Amino acid sequence: MNVIAQANAGRETYLGISDVGYVLFYLLVAMTLAVFAYGVYLRFSRYAQGDDDPFARLNDLPSRIVSSAKIVLSNEKQFNRDLYGGLMHSFILWGFLTLLIATLIIGFEQYTTELILGIVFWEGDFYLAYQFIVDAMGLLFVVGIGMAMYRRYWVRNHRLWGRHTSNEDDLFIWTLFGLGVGGFLLEGARIYATGMPDHEIVSFVGYGIAMVFQAIDVPTTGAALEATVNGVDYSAAGALGYNAETIHWLFWWSHSLLALFFIAWIPYAKPFHMISSFANVVTRDEKAGARLPNVPSDLDATNAESIDDFTWKEILDQDACTKCGRCSSVCPAKASDRPLDPRNVILDLKKYREELDDGGEEKPIIADGGTSVINTETMESCMACMACMDACPVEIEHLQSFTRLNRQMTDQGDIAPSMQDVFQNVMQNGNTFGDSPRDRADWADELEFDVADAREEEVDYLWYVGDYPSYDERNKQVARSLATILQEADVSFGILFDDEKYDGNDIRRVGEEFLYVELAGHHVETWEDCEFDKIVCTDPHSYNTFKNEYPELDFEEFADDPMMPFDYTDQWNADGEIDVLHWTQAVEELVQDGALDLTGTELDYTVTYHDPCHLGRYNDEYEAPRELIRATGCDLDEMPRNRDNSFCCGGGGGGLWMDFEEEPKPSEERIREALEDTDAGAGIEKFVVACPMCMTMYEDGRKTGGYEEDIEIVDIAELVVEAIGAHEKANIEVAAD
Known part of the structure; x- marks a missing residue:
């Protein structure tokens, strides 16, 4: 391409690079790609050494890739609770991908269409559009890197620093900064050295840098440039003095070497998250956490005796971590x-x-x-x-x-003594309290009506009451409230009385898998002998494990174990033919169907609501509880952390049964938030829950935090039963009395 052609819409790709330099560059490219490929091979061969994952991770792969590309390209997770971080990462990602695609376009033209077909498309209008888009997105890339550096080094965002922060984090961000800024400096030097063609104004960032070179009067070697037209290499002549061509040559090589270093480095350090993160999103389990992997019945199987016990997906999780600290910043522990x-x-x-x-x-x-x-x-x-x-x-x-x-x-055997007591209570008595199974339904004795035995008669709702509503005095009031609500709605419901045992959800999360299997087997075998339409749970923990985990269990694998007191061999509810509901969902359906009349009720309380983890984050149910609260006439004032951003009460994962030296307790912090950070502030009269464990933790937090005179802890069922004027039938007292 000659000087006249440079005035047209186009440019020379290897301006000022000699034949020797060209060969050397592609030798380095080949070496770089080899180092990169070997590093990727090492990474993925390490995953292959991991244990098999129990869940399908690669089924329907095309659909997984498409949905994952949407998640990654939209940066929707980065925007979650962090607008600044979302914009920052979007600018970096979109800019980086644009620059990558732009580089691939040049290579595609040179080594396919031009070399094989003799067709050149990187000129004219395409070139002009290309240059404008690359400059615009490249500028976004540099701005994003600048935002990241500002947050890391100036603001020193606390979640970016920790014991795993290392020099590779600094090298990563500074390399990206060097690539972005270096690319623009190279472009500006090229535009200036080629006489600042008018059409290059579309490269507005590079053109602006070229104008700086012009303003400080950087010399050029016009004669050397002219010599290029006659087939003479001008780069050596340009290197004899300080001039634009020399600057361009230096910028070209420094930018190229930095880019090649970055590519080769990717599989060996933090930049690999660009690959592993996308792979991690592709292989995600949509029900992760809500359902845990099962363990084999083989007693010789190990869980985490060595690092090789971890599955390939768990190893991929480790490599996908970018050290961003978002998980740490929301962890209530x-x-x-x-x-x-x-x-x-x-x-x-x-x-x-x-x-x-x-x-x-x-x-x-x-x-x-x-x-x-x-x-x-x-x-x-x-x-x-x-x-x-x-x-x-x-x-x-x-x-x-x-x-x-x-x-x-x-x-x-490395578990807290208090948890060992819970395990013992469940094994001996079927409940976490260690009380007699015969007393499980005593909470219903104070009702004005009888509760049906679902083992003996057909019911619409098989109601799983749960441990705390059955044995804890405060939660017994909730159980009686819910029973009264169902009675007033004129639906048939029944319970299992002493055949109901602990659901197993939390002891499973503490690690007691075989006791969980025993409990699950007992329940599904009992349910098989009952006639009902739906299972309704008081506790979100029960709701989650019945809905998401019992159907995953391979009961046949354990049925022959003499330690397992069940003969059930089928896969329970594999097709989801039995609806499992949290009670708020069931009652909300009754309200919508007109079976329970809440129209015109005006309790006139100012309340706030706490989303239980197992109902909200685990199962995405946020609206049914709120609809019931509003239907009672209460003024619902949301806490700043609500729905999927809710803050745990501290009772999950066995926390209900453990003592921690912590300040403040999660329950105390949450009540403080209700009284200080909501719009109503101290005007909040009732802290509303929809989980027996939350009730227990917040009643404790109200006492230990000194909030007993400031706020009342109530369950939604207690609001509803008061709204329909049936609280006396439930034998509970309310403030209105």
Whole structure:
């Protein structure tokens, strides 16, 4: 291309690069791609060494890739609770992808259409559009990197710093900055060295830099440039002095070498998240956390004795982590100064794995103190609230790895004495309180009507009451309220009386898998002998495990085990033919169908509502409870952290049965939020819950936090039963009385 052609819409690709330089560049490209490919091979071969994952991760792959591309390209997870972070990452991602595509376009033309077909399309209008888009998106890329550097180094956002912060984080961000800025400096030098053609104004950033070169009067070697027309290499002549051509030559090589270094470095450090994160999103389990992987009946199977016990997906999770700290920033355990940081657990496992791969010494994965990778106290702190997973922009399934660690703790006997007592209570009496199974339905004695026995008569709703509504005095009022609501709606419902046992949800998350299987087998076998349309649960924890986990169990694998007291061999509710509902969903249906009249009710309370983790984040049910609250006439004032951003009460994952030295308790912090951070502030009269565990934790937090005179803890069922004027039938007292 000659000087006259440079005035047209187009440019020379290798301006000022000699034949030797051209060959050297492509030799470096080949070496770079080889190093890159080998690094990717090492990564994926390591995944192949991981254990098989129990869930289908690659089924319907085209659909998975399309949906994952939408998630990644839209950056929807990055915008979650962080507008600044969402914009920053969007600018970087969109800019980087545009620059990558722009580079591929040049290569495609040179080595396919032009070389093979003799067709050149990178000129004229296409070239002008190309240059404008590349400059615009390249500028967004640099702005995004600048935003990241401002947040990291100026603001020093707390969640970006931790014990796993390292020099590779700095090298990553500065390399990207160098690529973005270096590309524009190279473009500006090229435009200036070629006489600032008018059409290059579309490259508005590069043209602006060229105008700076012009303003400071950087010399050019016009004669050398003319010599290029006659087939003479001008780069050597340009190198004799300080001129635009020399600057362009230096910028070209420095930018090229930096780009090649970055490509070669990708599989070996933090930049690999650009690949592993997308792979992680593609292979995600939509029900992750809500359903946990089952364990084999083989007693010789191990959970986390070694790093090789982890599945390939759990290893991929570790590589996908970008150290962004979003999981840590929303973790209620960390906020309460419990010794848990979700990011550190994932990265500790990754670091240990990499040390082993480099010849390091083996050590216990989890143990009580010592030199283990993870301390038992760390995992005891987890509330299984799934806030970490909900906040993670790359779909890391923390709870899968955490449960594996908990199961190993249980196998080793490294669990808190209080949890051992709970396990013993469940094994001996079928409930976490250790009370007699014969007393399970005593809560109903004070009702003015009889509750049907679902084992003996057909009912519409088989109501699973749960441990706390059955045995805890405060939650018995909730049970009586709900029974009265169902009675007033004139629907048939029944309970299992002493055949009802603990659902197993939370002891499973603590790691007691085989006791959970025993409980599940008992329940499904009991349900098979009953006639009902739907299962209704008081507790969101029961609702989740019946809906999402019981159908996953392979009961046949355990049926021959003499330790398992059931003969059931089918897969229960595999097709979802039995509806499993939380009671708020069932009652909301009754209200909509006109079976329960809440029109015209005016309780006139100012209330706020706490979303239970197992109803909200686990199962995306946010509206049914709110609709019932509004139907009672209460003025609902939302807390700042609501719906999927709700803050755990502290009772999940066994937290209900453990004592922690924490300040403040999650329950205390949540009540403070209700009284100080809502619009109504101290005007909030009632803190409304829809979970028996939440009721227990918040009643405790109200006392320990000194809020007894400031607010009342009530269940939605208590509001509804008061709204329909049936609280006396439920034998409960309300403030209105």
